Amino acid sequence: MKPKITIFIFLSFIFLPRNIMYSQNTDSLNPDLSAWIDSSFTKDLDTYSIAGATIIVMQGDSVLHMNGYGMANVESNTPVNANTSIFGIASISKTFVGTAVMQLYEKGKLELDRDVNNYLTSFQLEYKFNDSITIRNLLTHTAGFDYNIIGMSVPSKSDIIPLTQYLQTQLPPQIRPSGKVITYSNQGYALLGLIVEEVSGLTFYDYVRQNILNPLEMNSSSYKRETKFEENYATSYELKGEQFTPFKPDFILGYPAGGLGATASDMGNYISMFLNNGSFKGRQILDPTSVDKMFYSPVKQYEMAEYGWLLGFYEFQSQKIKYYGHDGSWQGFQSRLALFPDKNIGFFIDVNSESTIGNSRKFIQNFTDSFVERMMPQSIIEKQKAEVTPKQGSVDEPLGKFKGRYRSTDYSHKTLGKLATLIGLANEITIASQDSILKIPEWNLELQPVSDLTFHTKYGHFAFDRDAKGDVFYFFTQIYSYEKLKWYESVTFQMYWMGSIIHILLIYIIASAVRKLFNRNKKSHLIKKLNVSLSLLIVLFMALLAYTLTKTELNEFFFGVPLLLKMTLVIPFIIIPLECVTIYSLIKVIRYKELRTLNLVYQSLITIAVVLFIPWLQYYNLIGFNY
Template sequence: MNTIKKWHLFLLAFTTLLMTQSANIVEAESLTNQDEVKSFVDTHMEKDLDKYHIPGAVIAIVKDDEILYSKGYGMADISKDKKVDADKSMFRIASTTKLFTWTAVMQLVEAGKIDLDTDINTYLTSFKVPNTFDKPITMRDLMTHTAGFEEGGVGYQITTDTKRLNTTIAETLEKHALARVRPPGEKASYSNYGAALAGLIVEDVSGLSYTDYIQENIFNTLDMKHATLAEPLPKKYKDNEVIGYNYTNEKFTPGIPTYEGGFSPAGAGTVSANDMAKFMLAHLNNGTTQGKRLLDKKTTNTMHQTAFRFDKRLPGSALGFQEGEINGKKTLSHAGADTMFITDLYLVPEENIGIFLSYSGGQADDALASMKKHIFDYLFPITKKESPTFIPSTKEELANFTGSYKFTRRNYSHIDKFFSLLVEMKVAQENGQLVIGQGNEKEYFKKIDTNLFQQVDGQQKISFKTDKSGKATDMLLSIMPDMPLEKTTFWDQSSVWLILLAISIAIFIIVTIILLIQLKRNKKISHHSKQTIWLTIITAIISILTLGLTVTNVLNMDVLQRLSEVTLALKLFLFLPLFVGGLTCILLVRNGMDWFKKESSLVIRILTTTVFLAALTTSLFFIHWNLMGWLFG
């Protein structure tokens, strides 16, 4: 769920899977020996718990219409010496909750109450989504994350205060409405807001609260007795609660619980592994497991089919699931992460296998990536490497794809935009290959088809889209089908602003020193010139301090603080850029008068004007990245 941790999880998964080689695959015959499965999973899980300092973890593997293996590891509650139990211990599953939301939507589609391709405003009763573009947003757009919303969340995405939970989904979405920044159905951009909007439609169409609908139509239907969306965890489940922990100074300390509030359809689930196993079994068996029907066969198949693709040669998005390919097997998956918990759910439909993993702290992202790789290598081992046929590329051809790219999942309207400043992927070329990464982390890709490149020593691919003139505009990594990137415009490139700010800071420092020397040595400087000099020096010093204090304060906010509240300190620091802007305007007037009346020497006029230009650059930086004022969502 949490944005920063989710990026880490995706990028870590990308790095891990880049090491997997192309192969011919054998069937998962080892699943017939449950003792062997138990021994394999126990060995690796126990090693990972120790290596990555994991307080508690759980796994469930299903095959055909039964739970093949499930087990809890470590502690659910260290203070009570309570161990994790796969049947009863309830983990926060964060964004994996969205699968319940999407399944609920498909139940209503099956009942004829929702049409996937009808304007969602048809179903919304409490408020309407603005008609920013001619094309309306449909439920299909929400389910494939192609509705075109910007990203948001600073100060309101989660909360640690239970008093703030007394708000409805409708109130939350209307209060924190996100701008529509691109036409629907055009590009994917993973959206918590879109998922919460789908949950609101479930309420408006069904007449039940979102929580009650999921409880009655999914949890009760599948006999999921240790599953809830209620926040905080109800008293009847407290004995089954898994505590999330931070690992610091070689010891575990309980983390601060977080809640989704009005964004509950995007991540409020708390569920046991065995109950998630029941949910996986229903999806793997045409909507029905052990005689309990979640969806009918046709609806289930529709939900699992590709609904949107950046490139037909790469995995895309099903209705709510992310498509993928690991060790040659097609997968449907959904991950989830908050400040402590990390979860992943994988379905392998052709083998009728499902895998659920969840961790409660420590280096959980590393542990999950490690265990996932172990499991897929064990179930679907690589037996033979195959080398793709690479097509030679010229420097001129590769130059079209090089440059900086930013994820479509970013903000444009609020302070959230600043957090995308340094989130950038650079593509370079080297010896007829495209290169991503630096130093020892470089990964090389060669052309295998038009606008399609494959990793030289692996199976991952990169696809590009081009405009009518043939220039590359968008890029997709095959490991992240719902996370495309756009070629960055000049003014959105981090390197441009970092260079400009470095030059500005150098000017502030150098000119300040020169002007102070001038004041000390030249006693004949006029009173007017002294005023201009001191205004220039003050502007330079305030600009440096503002850059340092504001940027440092914003970047040093931990994820929990950033997404749960707007602190007084943040509000105060965001006053400083306004002060810099004011000083810049005053300096502009002063310099203009000096150049017009020539009341100061040419040297002083040049020096003060140089500082004005640096201050103007600094102010434009604050304006461009939404740090000028209090632009909260």
């Protein structure tokens, strides 16, 4: 999926003023705020090389600022219009799932702490840890599901399958007890969407349309790409060098979790509803007690966490000020919904381009920090004055027990998506001990013991937790979680492991070829033929794997596994039985002394190298079609 912009359009685009501000006459109640935002966006869109952006800032029912900037479509030179340009809001869609769930909760059709199998009729979840998964677990990403992004979307409407069918085949297995660890799960929210369907008797799309979008007069917003609004959909882009390369439109199979498209003006109505305790123009979308539950019932991974996951939202912090909202990221769209109920203020921001260095995310965070500092300066001063560093205490384990390599839990454990860890898509950190503190060199961070398994840092309290065996295993940073790796699991060791095997086998292949060249008439022993064949198969497998992964854009895995990779996965089914034959042959060679000592050692080394390749395949789920 590598669409290219023509040279003519690209050159024309270079010489256009890319980040022109297009006013939508919002009748702002705060001219100073509007002037500052207009100036910031006009400058920063150019600084961060962003194609286009849309924003709305609400105070209760009132629009403080709404505008569009830059281009909704680069090729057609279509400007962003905050009233009409429809942007993908990605995971902010999950807040609509949370809203739907809470509506059904109000009607007594759902209970937050009841087993979800009570509501599922099309299939039942299997629990591997003798504990149930509840609606609250799904809302707070604590169901214990594995992480998986493969096959999340399809390239055309004709490929769409029902939500039930998608979840029956693609719902990841539960890999840890529910309620213990926060690990982000798109499929968990898709499952909530299915529960809404089965409880309400409507498709999730229809339920949201009838019970949320229509009452909020979000007339341009939809979970489906509407033909009547085709001209209004913003195109999303990937910035490659100086060129914006458009993503093709896709269709998310677990669409409740990330498939909503919306205009900034529509999102203003949504924000207003939450700021007004669930009410919009006299219509009660949510009961005030439900809004309170969504905002003020965080699930925290440890007692002293400053913030956690909410029911559909999560708690943010900027300039030491807490607020509520959700971020979104999908195929070039980067978005943020932020709500400050105590100040009766909220904003929605969305951009339609991204680069490999995360420029759009930096732009959004920079705006958020500046916005908070500008709108709530006194609160920041009071918060900073109130901050007190706790005295050093002691924890329940010697510091040496916490040392090790840790990896973010947001990676696939059970599919070949685990290969993403090799290219750094799952963050790894080292926790070391020095004197009476712990250190994380990658973050330049010190952890000072406080009590239990809790430590204090300049970012607040962090904590550890134990696994089922009672060993220190989890590391928690507010709403993110890491797990301790075994000595052989770190990316560094994995690279050395595979690199050493490939080097040995390549040397063997070259040496065998040279020897054959100079001794063409000499017959080779069976074990030599087997080891050469295995070496060639492994090198071929790794070459095809590397080629496929380097030539395939990451987003293409959202559509499934490329055909070449599927064909490559057949090779391990040849390698493993062939290696069994090789081991049997080696035993015979040793027993009957069919080779000289030096040659025997040589062939044994190659056989061992191949044997060590098999657990590497197993670790990355490359034995079988695990996707």
